[in-house]
Amino acid sequence: MSAMEFAKEIDLRNLPCPMPVVKISKGIKEVAVGQVVKAVTTDPGALTDFPAWAKTSGHQILETEEAGGEVSFFIKRLK
Amino acid sequence: MATLTYIVLVPMTYLAVGVFAAGTLWRLAGLLRRPRLGLPLAVYPTQKPGWAYALADALLLPTVLRHNPVLWVALALFHLGLLALVLGHLELVADIPPLQAVPHAIFLGKGAVGLAMLLCLLYFFSRRLVSPTKDLSVPEDYLLLALFFLTVLFGSQMDWARNWYDYSTMSVNDYRAYLWSLVTLRPSIASVDGTGHTFMLVAHVLCADLLLMAFPFTKLMHAIFTFALNRIRRG
Amino acid sequence: MEASVRDELLRLFGSKLTREMVLNLETCSRCGLCTPACHAYASLSQPRYAPAYRAEVVRRVYKRHFTAQGRLLPALGEAKPLTDAALEELREAAYSCTGCRRCMVCCPFGVDTQQILSIAKLLLVGAQAEPEILAMLADVSIAKGENIDALKAGFLEGVKRLEAKVVERWRVQAGATPIPTEVEGADMLYVALAGAHSIIPAAAVFNAAGENWSLSFFEAVNFGAFVGDPAKTRRILDRIVHEARRLGVKEVCICECGTAVRVAKQLSGGQPFRVVSLTEVHARYLREGRIRVKKLPGSFTYHDPCQIARNGGVYDEPRLILGSIVEDFREMSPDPRYNWCCGGGGGLVAMGEETLDFRMRSSRVKADQMRESGADVVVTACENCHTQLDNINTHYGLGKDVKFLSSLLAEALTDR
Numbered sequence A: 001m002s003a004m005e006f007a008k009e010i011d012l013r014n015l016p017c018p019m020p021v022v023k024i025s026k027g028i029k030e031v032a033v034g035q036v037v038k039a040v041t042t043d044p045g046a047l048t049d050f051p052a053w054a055k056t057s058g059h060q061i062l063e064t065e066e067a068g069g070e071v072s073f074f075i076k077r078l079k
Numbered sequence B: 001m002a003t004l005t006y007i008v009l010v011p012m013t014y015l016a017v018g019v020f021a022a023g024t025l026w027r028l029a030g031l032l033r034r035p036r037l038g039l040p041l042a043v044y045p046t047q048k049p050g051w052a053y054a055l056a057d058a059l060l061l062p063t064v065l066r067h068n069p070v071l072w073v074a075l076a077l078f079h080l081g082l083l084a085l086v087l088g089h090l091e092l093v094a095d096i097p098p099l100q101a102v103p104h105a106i107f108l109g110k111g112a113v114g115l116a117m118l119l120c121l122l123y124f125f126s127r128r129l130v131s132p133t134k135d136l137s138v139p140e141d142y143l144l145l146a147l148f149f150l151t152v153l154f155g156s157q158m159d160w161a162r163n164w165y166d167y168s169t170m171s172v173n174d175y176r177a178y179l180w181s182l183v184t185l186r187p188s189i190a191s192v193d194g195t196g197h198t199f200m201l202v203a204h205v206l207c208a209d210l211l212l213m214a215f216p217f218t219k220l221m222h223a224i225f226t227f228a229l230n231r232i233r234r235g
Numbered sequence C: 001m002e003a004s005v006r007d008e009l010l011r012l013f014g015s016k017l018t019r020e021m022v023l024n025l026e027t028c029s030r031c032g033l034c035t036p037a038c039h040a041y042a043s044l045s046q047p048r049y050a051p052a053y054r055a056e057v058v059r060r061v062y063k064r065h066f067t068a069q070g071r072l073l074p075a076l077g078e079a080k081p082l083t084d085a086a087l088e089e090l091r092e093a094a095y096s097c098t099g100c101r102r103c104m105v106c107c108p109f110g111v112d113t114q115q116i117l118s119i120a121k122l123l124l125v126g127a128q129a130e131p132e133i134l135a136m137l138a139d140v141s142i143a144k145g146e147n148i149d150a151l152k153a154g155f156l157e158g159v160k161r162l163e164a165k166v167v168e169r170w171r172v173q174a175g176a177t178p179i180p181t182e183v184e185g186a187d188m189l190y191v192a193l194a195g196a197h198s199i200i201p202a203a204a205v206f207n208a209a210g211e212n213w214s215l216s217f218f219e220a221v222n223f224g225a226f227v228g229d230p231a232k233t234r235r236i237l238d239r240i241v242h243e244a245r246r247l248g249v250k251e252v253c254i255c256e257c258g259t260a261v262r263v264a265k266q267l268s269g270g271q272p273f274r275v276v277s278l279t280e281v282h283a284r285y286l287r288e289g290r291i292r293v294k295k296l297p298g299s300f301t302y303h304d305p306c307q308i309a310r311n312g313g314v315y316d317e318p319r320l321i322l323g324s325i326v327e328d329f330r331e332m333s334p335d336p337r338y339n340w341c342c343g344g345g346g347g348l349v350a351m352g353e354e355t356l357d358f359r360m361r362s363s364r365v366k367a368d369q370m371r372e373s374g375a376d377v378v379v380t381a382c383e384n385c386h387t388q389l390d391n392i393n394t395h396y397g398l399g400k401d402v403k404f405l406s407s408l409l410a411e412a413l414t415d416r
């Protein structure tokens, strides 16, 4: 278990293309600026997609954590 | 009245032919000046040779036959009728021996062609009165149908008069004298003026002139473009 | 709309007026034959979804600004100047068209509504009025291409985790490197999607066939093409082209994504490699006897993705594959050339929930076609189609299974 605090968890496991990116970009708007979203994914592509998305949309990935074939991103809404 | 007759039958007809020819060439030149996209835009499966299938698509309208057989029959009748009438007019200008390989009276069908075309035009018109074709239609569509209808109606009147009720105030030779005078640039309307059919003729020529002039600037250009576009679809 | 904005948009419009485009714009006789050919009209009976109606929305602006008739007698063709209201109409017309080109099959001339609507999309991009989601997705793809060196490590880690799954299920075929990456001199570069489902079964089949392949860092899908932005489309595709050239592969194999296949085949032109779809590669393995398969139980039908079949010519290959791995195959009626679009193309599926209601209402005819096939499993070879067919299946309560052709083939692999 991570010690990271988050305001909302989004389940992005086993989604078809391009739903992980679509859902994370919607999901981040559901928390206040400065809050953190935890996104859980199983897609290898997400490991490159999410950082690229964070860069273009101006949010910050605080931490990436792997457990049992799943990867969790902790993303801070910056704007 | 005599002046009006002259204006329609001579200067306006020259103008119409000029606008038709120059306009069509200008449009084609404009098209050819454009760059090509050059990407494969075919609809598959394609068949070889593509040009032969494209030609068949353009001339036989197989897609229409498959999806709307009634419309196909009407389109076939209309376009074949148009072809027969155009040939009839050419024969009206001068004897064209190859066309007379099978001897026939000038204008095939003894008036039936015109009648069939009018019925087709009424059908096309009625299609445009109901949704969803109505929602696609613009004034141009109705205007062209009306012009075609009037052209064929007035023209056929003269044809029907000769064939059906023996009213031959003007003979083939009278028309030919007029048309030949136009072709040889020594215009004379003497042979067709002041007869019982002069009004019909003027009305017919007026509408036909308008159609000729509309050709390059309306969807009538599909008559030419269909070959190119079908070629693209066939790959 | 400000004059300068309009001028800029009209310049964009003008840039689309190739010979092919002018033919598309000038030839339509508004006969209406294409009307029932569009699944959206066939399902909803609303004139605004008739292909020629959508095209007219673009055509009206074209007439007003680019033709003699529209300048002199605008009323004749209902020509309209480019205004904000016109832009709104263009948006509605363009993003409710999936680009399936079924209308083209019925048109006597072959008027290409998708091409015409690509003008609408370009104007919307120019006016920054394109769907935000699609633009965002395209930007993410481009950012990924620009930062790939920094992102590689994460990707490779993800791939390592997937390898375990490949080995677990296809032990015999997996070999030493179940999912190779960065293989210089590989015969084939495989371009997948982000999801594991587009990598694992494909890897199993490649390995079974003894293919000398390498997995691309990039996803195949081209969101630039969905938005209709030619510059972004190019940049997204170029990431793959560069990778393929760097590795020196002979073939680039595009995963089950219709748009990706069409864009890559159409736009890569003049490269030292060939572009093929995964389906074509799989059919080749079977034809050459490179993989061994068993027959799977159940009844199956196949949905031809428009961009792969009607717009790409791949009809026989999926049938060859299915013929080898299932006993009971049932064609959808009337025949593949007239297959209904799933209703999810052109970026509609990528817009997700936003378009779900329209996607479901406009695919009533597709649902009927699936139901009437009588098959238990609907197979397809496109990510978009798969998502949409799955949604249709749920929405209309069809009770079928929707599967990827590649997964089915991987399932049918056998060592004997």
Ligand code: SF4
Residues within 6 Å of the ligand: C027, C028, C029, C030, C031, C032, C033, C034, C035, C051, C052, C106, C107, C108, C109, C110, C111
């Ligand atoms: S079928 Fe072709 S010509 Fe007829 S309305 Fe449709 S696009 Fe126009």
Ligand code: SF4
Residues within 6 Å of the ligand: C037, C038, C039, C040, C050, C051, C054, C096, C097, C098, C099, C100, C101, C102, C103, C104, C113, C114, C341
């Ligand atoms: S391309 Fe497909 S969705 Fe678009 S108008 Fe034609 S039939 Fe309809």
